[in-house]
Amino acid sequence: MLSGRALRTSRVLYPITALGPGRRLGIWLQGCTLACKGCMSRDTWNPGGGTEVAVDDLLRMWHDAVRAGADGLTISGGEPLQQAAVLAEFLAAATVADRDVLLYTGYELDELGEQQSGVLERVDAVITGRYSAGEPTRLIWRGSANQRLIPLTPLGEQRYRPFVDVSPPRAPVQVRVDDGLLWLVGVPPAGALPKVERSLREQGIVFEEAAWRP
Template identity: 45%
Template sequence: MNLRLARLHHPVTTLGPGRRIGIWVQGCGIGCPGCVARDTWVAGPQHDIAVADVLAWCAAHADGTTGVTITGGEPSEQPAALGELVHGLRALDDDWDVLCYTGVEWDEFRRRCPEAYPGIDALITGPFRITEPTDLLWRGSANQRLIPCSERGEQRFGEWANAERERPELQLQVDDERVWMIGIPGRGDLARVQRALRDQGIELEGVSWRP
């Protein structure tokens, strides 16, 4: 089974608790105005990768990993591949927690992804709404909900459901010619990142948060 994949990162420390593997799927038809990940909207055959290969990459990055965050893109648009991925992650390490972002609400995610849902510990649900800024931890807008979906999810995510971040946290990772921003930017953060990079002599030619 193939997954349409945008990218993989490790370690990710700004999208969920602990030290995580981050899996960004490719393809999203929701189209939230102000989305910072516009580069993940359109999927094509060049994004196809075997789920087994993604799992092998995760196994190679298991050392010190406490959980996996699946985001995108819209994971629920690939229900069969997501189901295989989540079950494979469970088989790799049953102590990892799995957090999944989705632009749809909880009941719609469950309806779309009956195979993946039982293996997911927590969901962050709902579309990004640029008109509803928030300081809620790991969320981009105030409508988005952090929902524990399992006993482990309750243990690891329950206390954060209504928590606010003390300060915005963003990671920057540099691969070849690209700078990847990981985390949920607050108001003005994107311009600040761009200015800070410019001060270091790095000029961004294109960014994922503008068409």
């Protein structure tokens, strides 16, 4: 038990199928100071937003997901490595045989401090690099061509190496409605979100707020 420790969290969804292989628990951590132009998750920037979720509660959600058949865990954000110390503790307690952990970070590997590198010791694959609106890509699970998918463990090699250069004809994207909010899970192609918004507006559906608008 890791009583008293908590991660500032934007949302937790299960099952997600658009950010990593198979059925996964998705945890989006809250808070990011990297401010990439064109970020589609501006709602996760405020480090005081979201909610504090106890590490024990996140572990319970993860173990429930594993019992329900989860293949892996995806940690995104926000910038997960801006909560590196507690995240490392969570991941140390979250290891389950044959279930992989994929981590998204806006940092490059050579920007990481000691504590942040420690998180990667608990991760099977990492997707690195800031979102760069001027470098569109169709590479799976990535938002821009500069972002790299890097397997880090034997399980990561087995599950992620085959996808490093894959560009599917359609990006995997899921739509989830949760508590009156519509969540798009995945990395839609450049320009897709304003198009979706326009087309819904023509049908009378207007978003009060959208996380991709500045």
